[in-house]
Amino acid sequence: MITAERKPIAEIKEMLAPYRKILVVGCGSCVAECASGGEKEVGLLSSALRMDAKASGKEIEVKEMTLDRQCVYEFIDQLTDVIHRYDIVLSLACGAGVQAVAEVFPKVLIVPALNTTFLGETKEAGLWVENCRGCGDCKLGVFAAVCPVTRCAKGLFNGPCGGSRTERCEVDPDVPCAWQLIVSRLEDMGRLDLLRKVHPPADWSKQQGKGPRKIRREDQRT
């Protein structure tokens, strides 16, 4: 899941300041799960914006909408009949969603209400943690489904560093040592042999440093 957090309202207001008719668009997927950009958050932010405008004597019109997904054309198309009635679109999607909407409607001004943060999991109610960097060269099969690139503060492929205390990371004691988890899990599975291999530094040029990445699958294309 892609996680995000709402920007401070002052920053959002600054982006919206010159405009009167505002379409606030949420996304019902990842950012709804992490309680930052779903239907409820659209309602909260829209209420706040309307009240703020009223308190400062400014007349604005705020319309609320939430798409199931803001990163897929079939859902974005639901905006086609309404988007041109507004001066600006405030998107509560991740960065991918904001840009997808912008691409479909090139003449419409679209601004983000969220700061997209990381790929993560819902650890417990109200707690989301990063566990994937989207590096494009997944080695979870070797590291017992614990990503050392993301979850080890030092990103070590050949750990542990030796600095952990009571199974916690020395950089942040709130975080379990990723290498402790890797070794424990491999031990439980009887696969400590996987650690005999020395892993060379990641070849980031495989995916990174070449501009935006793409996945193309002919079987999925029309």
Next chain:
Amino acid sequence: MDQKSAGLSITIFFCQQIDPNQDVNRRALERELGKQIRFFPLPCSGRIDPLHLMRALESGADKVYVVTCPEGACRYREGNVRAKKRIAYTQGLIEEIGLERERLELIVTSAGNPVTIDELARELLAREASIGPSPVKGKYA
């Protein structure tokens, strides 16, 4: 000046477990005070959501109370604890738009001193008005 005399519009979300006769009691006060007071009974205060509080303020409430059972006495275990957290979250949100956090207030009833909802509402109305009319009063858009 007390809140009633100041003409403040009061909205009260409350856990209906606190007063078995809440339906009759709140309606009597609603008839007496008209639009100055609005009650929203909840099966448990844990049902309250920041969106309810924002919509109440946007609809013209000057002050919004959320009334819960005493901590540790929630019929559904921790609904009142959740209500407390959601009020705190919403207070942060309204502060961002320049509204006083005091416009939202948690009232935890006392286990040793049960009150009916109309008695409690009268007590709240009799409190000193520490805030004025809301600057965002107006019809919900």
